[in-house]
Amino acid sequence: MKILFYDTKSYDRESFQAILADYPNITIEYTKSDLDSRTAALAEGFDAVCAFVSSDIGAETLEILHSKEIGLILMRCAGFNNIDLDTARKYGIRIMRVPGYSPEAVAEHAMALALACNRRLYKAYNKVRENDFSLSGLMGFNFYQKTAGIIGTGKIGAAMCRICHGFGMKVIAHDVYQNESLKDFVEYVSLDRLLSDSDVISLHCPLMDSTYHIIDINTIKKMKDGVILVNTSRGALVKTDDLIEGIRMHKFAGVGLDVYEEETNNVFEDRSDEILEHSTTARLLSFPNVMITSHQGFFTREALEAIAATTLNNALDYQDGKKSANLV
Ligand code: NAI
Numbered sequence: 001m002k003i004l005f006y007d008t009k010s011y012d013r014e015s016f017q018a019i020l021a022d023y024p025n026i027t028i029e030y031t032k033s034d035l036d037s038r039t040a041a042l043a044e045g046f047d048a049v050c051a052f053v054s055s056d057i058g059a060e061t062l063e064i065l066h067s068k069e070i071g072l073i074l075m076r077c078a079g080f081n082n083i084d085l086d087t088a089r090k091y092g093i094r095i096m097r098v099p100g101y102s103p104e105a106v107a108e109h110a111m112a113l114a115l116a117c118n119r120r121l122y123k124a125y126n127k128v129r130e131n132d133f134s135l136s137g138l139m140g141f142n143f144y145q146k147t148a149g150i151i152g153t154g155k156i157g158a159a160m161c162r163i164c165h166g167f168g169m170k171v172i173a174h175d176v177y178q179n180e181s182l183k184d185f186v187e188y189v190s191l192d193r194l195l196s197d198s199d200v201i202s203l204h205c206p207l208m209d210s211t212y213h214i215i216d217i218n219t220i221k222k223m224k225d226g227v228i229l230v231n232t233s234r235g236a237l238v239k240t241d242d243l244i245e246g247i248r249m250h251k252f253a254g255v256g257l258d259v260y261e262e263e264t265n266n267v268f269e270d271r272s273d274e275i276l277e278h279s280t281t282a283r284l285l286s287f288p289n290v291m292i293t294s295h296q297g298f299f300t301r302e303a304l305e306a307i308a309a310t311t312l313n314n315a316l317d318y319q320d321g322k323k324s325a326n327l328v
Contacts (some may be wrong), residue, residue: 001319002028003074007034007054012076015304016312023312025319038062048072048315057083066091072318076311078328095312096328100155102303107159109258109297110202110232111167114313117228117254117291118143118200137210141199141226141253144168149198151214152205152233153179153186160202161186172197175205195222202232207234213238220246232297235261240280245285255290258297 005016016028026049026090033039033190035049037055041064043049049070051057058071062084065073073083073227075097110128116122127134148164150157150173158179164171165185172187173179179186191214195202201223205211215229216239223229229252230310231238246252260281284290310326317324 001048001251002046002314003028003048003050004043006039007052008032011299011304015308017167018305019308023316024125025038025174026312027042031262035061037064039067043202044068045057045069046070048074048318050074050076053077053079053082055082057088059084059087062087062091062093063100066093071313072096074311074314075305075328080098083328085301085328094310094318096311096318096324096326097328098175098307098310098314099308099326101298102312103155103159104299105300105303106232106297107163107204108258108300109293110160110204111163113230113256113258113291113293114202114228114254115143117230117256117289120254120289122291123288129208143200144314146199147172147197149173149194149201150186151175151191151194151201151203153182154204154206155200160184160204166297169200172313191219192222195219198227199224200228202230203233203237205233205237207236212236213239213240213242215243217242217245220249223251225251226255227251228254230256232258235259237261240284244280244283244287247284247290252289255276255284255287257284257290259294259295260284263295 003026005028014031019243020028031042034055035051037060040061043065049065051073055314071093073093073095075095076098078099080095080097085093091182097149126140147168148169148171150161150171153161153175158181161182163171164225171185172189172191172194174191178188214237220242247255262279262281285292314324
């Protein structure tokens with residue numbers, strides 16, 4: 001099977017090449033172009049394409065892929081909201097994905113953000129580099145015996161619960177389903193109680209109609225003063241303008257974000273001054289107690305290895321006509 005690999009980054013190539021020898025019937029050609037209607041024609045002569053969350057796999061792209069006899073799209077990610085599934089079905093194009101790769105990778109990053117905000121690590125780093133060894137502005141609080149509130153206790157939220165439990169925190173959670181594996185040390189509570197009782201709040205639910213802007217000025221007002229809020233899930237869980245209002249009200253000891261509402265507009269890839277000036281993300285960055293990372297929660301060696309292995313196994317299953325739970 002010949003695969004055209006779109007939107008290749010050096011780390012993608014490394015993780016796939018490291019195991020490709022174990023898949024003698026598969027060859028991969030890499031391109032830096034992302035998959036969309038302008039680049040779909042590059043797939044001529046290939047059997048499958050490998051794409052990512054950033055790809056634009058709408059009707060037009062699928063039409064071109066179909067005309068080039070592509071039967072399989074290998075998504076090297078969990079999400080597939082960027083694919084027109086009806087059109088894919090119409091052309092009989094199969095979509096396979098990687099539903100989970102390393103929940104601990106994201107949960108560990110969420111805790112890293114919480115700790116960095118609490119102990120002002122970014123400020124400490126810069127102060128010491130400038131030869132300022134004073135402790136002013138660096139005081140945090142112990143996580144030990146404080147309350148962690150976890151919203152969404154699926155794979156990543158459950159990993160975050162285990163980490164917080166390991167820190168000696170009291171762990172409360174809110175979810176539409178209770179995760180049985182957590183019953184020994186997690187208490188499920190209403191969203192209101194989670195908001196009012198938690199010292200650290202971490203979001204791990206998916207973005208859906210029911211969770212869109214789950215954190216807005218109303219929910220922020222219900223939080224304790226001096227709370228730490230972490231979002232590694234999806235930007236639009238938090239209404240950014242309201243978050244800024246909450247920060248101005250001195251509600252937060254710290255805010256750690258790996259995802260932000262403007263992410264899909266690639267606001268920081270196009271660093272024009274005008275865009276930055278009007279960007280709410282840039283406004284957030286102006287606050288000293290906000291730390292933003294660039295959607296790197298998943299970005300560990302183990303997660304990339306798991307993504308490569310699952311994607312290539314998906315290709316094999318398709319080739320062998322095997323049933324797979326990873327078929328969308
Ligand atoms: P999952 O599907 O295992 O868990 C999601 C949980 O949220 C489920 O238990 C579900 O019942 C719960 N939920 C649904 N509606 C809810 C509501 N209204 N209130 C509270 N909980 C609700 O998903 P997983 O794998 O744990 O991923 C969670 C999110 O993490 C993903 O949706 C994605 O947005 C994000 N993510 C971020 C990454 C990063 O690099 N920062 C990488 C991978 C995922």
